[in-house]
Amino acid sequence: MHNSELFMEYLPFFIPLIILxxxxxxxxxxxxxxxxxxxxxxxxxWLAIVILFQLVGPVVYFVFGRGxxx
Amino acid sequence: MSMSWLFFKKECLTFWRSRRALIMLVVFAALGILSPxxxxxxxxxxxLSGATAALSALIPKADSAxxxxxxxxxxxxxxxxxxxxxxxxxxSGELKDGTLINLVTxxxxxxxxxxxxxxxxxxxxxxxxxxxxLISWAYTAYYFPDHKSPHLLAGLVALLVFGLLLSAVLIFGxxxxxNSAAGLLTxxxxxxxxxxxxxxxxxxxxxxxxxxxxxxxxxxGGETLSHYTPAIVITIVATALLTWAAVRVLEEKxx
Numbered sequence: 001m002h003n004s005e006l007f008m009e010y011l012p013f014f015i016p017l018i019i020l021x022x023x024x025x026x027x028x029x030x031x032x033x034x035x036x037x038x039x040x041x042x043x044x045x046w047l048a049i050v051i052l053f054q055l056v057g058p059v060v061y062f063v064f065g066r067g068x069x070x
Numbered sequence: 071m072s073m074s075w076l077f078f079k080k081e082c083l084t085f086w087r088s089r090r091a092l093i094m095l096v097v098f099a100a101l102g103i104l105s106p107x108x109x110x111x112x113x114x115x116x117x118l119s120g121a122t123a124a125l126s127a128l129i130p131k132a133d134s135a136x137x138x139x140x141x142x143x144x145x146x147x148x149x150x151x152x153x154x155x156x157x158x159x160x161x162s163g164e165l166k167d168g169t170l171i172n173l174v175t176x177x178x179x180x181x182x183x184x185x186x187x188x189x190x191x192x193x194x195x196x197x198x199x200x201x202x203x204l205i206s207w208a209y210t211a212y213y214f215p216d217h218k219s220p221h222l223l224a225g226l227v228a229l230l231v232f233g234l235l236l237s238a239v240l241i242f243g244x245x246x247x248x249n250s251a252a253g254l255l256t257x258x259x260x261x262x263x264x265x266x267x268x269x270x271x272x273x274x275x276x277x278x279x280x281x282x283x284x285x286x287x288x289x290x291g292g293e294t295l296s297h298y299t300p301a302i303v304i305t306i307v308a309t310a311l312l313t314w315a316a317v318r319v320l321e322e323k324x325x
Contacts, residue, residue, distance in 0.1 A: 006114070013107040013209070017100060024096045027089065055100060062089045063155055 021054045028058035037067035074182035077173070081186045085194075090156050097152050098198035102205030105141035106213055112136070134214040135290060138225065141206045142285040145199060145229060150282075153198070153233075154240060157191045158253030161245040161320065171325045184316045188241050195233030199226070218290065225289035228298060232281040235305045238312035245316045245323075278305040 007014075028050040036043055046065055050057040085091050109132055116129045130136055161183070164170045174180060203226050210219075236257070243256025264279035274280050280301050287293045295302075 010107065010110075013103055013110075017103050017107075020096050020100050020103075024092065027092060031089065055097065059093050059097065059152060059155070062093055063159075066088070 024055065024058045025050060028061050031066065032061065035067055038065050039067060041065060073178050074185055077178060077182045078186040078189055081190045085190060091194075093152070093156060094194055094198045095201070098149060098202040099205060101144045101149055102141075102202035103209065105144050105202075105206045106137040106209035108140045109133075109137035109210075110213060132214065133218050134210050134216050135218040135286070137206065137210040137214055138219050138222070138289050139286055141202070142225065142229070142289075145202065146282050149199070149202070150236070153195060153236065154254055154257050157194075157237065157240045158244055158257065159250045160187050160191065160241055160253065161316075162248055162250055162252050163244075165245075165323070165325065166248045166250070168325065174325060180320045181317045184241060184245065184313060184320055188237055188313050188316070191237035191241060192234055195237060196230055199229055199233065221289055221291050221294075224295040225285035227295060228281040228285055228288055228302075231302050231305055232278060234309040235278050235312075238309040238316070242312045242316040242319070245319045276300045276304055278308065281305060 029047065032043060032046045032050060038046060046061055049065075050061050053060075113129050113132050164183075170183060173183075207222065239260045240253050240257050243260075244253030246252045246256065261279070264277055267273045268277050268279050268283070274284075275298060278301055280298055284293065284298070288295060288298075
């Protein structure tokens with residue numbers, strides 16, 4: 001089977017997965033930019049974590065990195 | 071009662087505002103999609119890695135049982151971990167920040183704090199696991215329409231019941247100290263204890279951990295849910311006891 005065929009076959013899996021990951025990433029990016037007070041680290045570090053590590057990055061940011069004030 | 075209800079509503083709002091609800095939603099939805107995908111991809115990957123004819127006979131077939139195996143593996147590993155991380159600091163975080171002082175001095179019973187938090191944790195577990203289950207079920211029914219996993223609900227119910235104990239352990243653990251790791255450590259400790267007990271075959275019927283590990287046996291019909299009735303009863307009793315213990319701990323505590 002060609003790679004492109006394989007990719008098309010798995011498209012019903014990939015599309016919702018990508019949407020979920022991008023949605024969570026964007027929420028985290030917006031939050032990082034709007035709330036520049038973190039428990040540790042700085043804006044650049046958190047942006048990198050949130051964008052580079054899909055799913056895990058935003059989870060780590062919201063649980064450990066975000067500042068106290070909502 | 072009205073105070074408890076108000077606190078619970080406040081907890082829900084905080085849960086939403088802190089984006090923790092979103093995390094649970096996205097992670098569990100993703101796990102629901104990933105499980106059938108992994109079941110479908112595993113044989114392909116093994117084939118690509120150049121397995122010989124003799125080896126390829128050993129490669130597990132992509133069927134509905136493989137898909138549900140992946141589902142329960144994901145739930146009991148990544149799902150459990152994310153849930154523990156999200157709820158492991160539930161009480162300790164508030165103790166550290168002193169956010170409970172105001173509420174308690176204005177007359178909120180400490181009991182209501184624990185009950186509200188346990189209730190939210192349990193509801194979140196039920197909701198997230200069911201969401202992942204429904205997504206996984208839709209993909210599995212479409213891609214693997216076979217009859218190899220006839221008792222889907224039995225496996226799911228066991229996993230849902232296990233969440234009660236998990237929630238109570240995490241809230242109890244996190245009320246022990248201001249240290250943010252207290253909840254997680256208590257969870258890990260309880261898990262390790264139950265895992266050791268599970269080594270003894272005679273304990274397995276009574277061990278709450280069976281509800282997390284034997285889901286595939288239940289799904290394929292190797293065992294009925296009633297076989298695990300003792301484990302279910304013990305799980306519910308332990309949940310109640312731990313919730314009560316958490317209330318006692320918080321009542322003794324200086325906020």
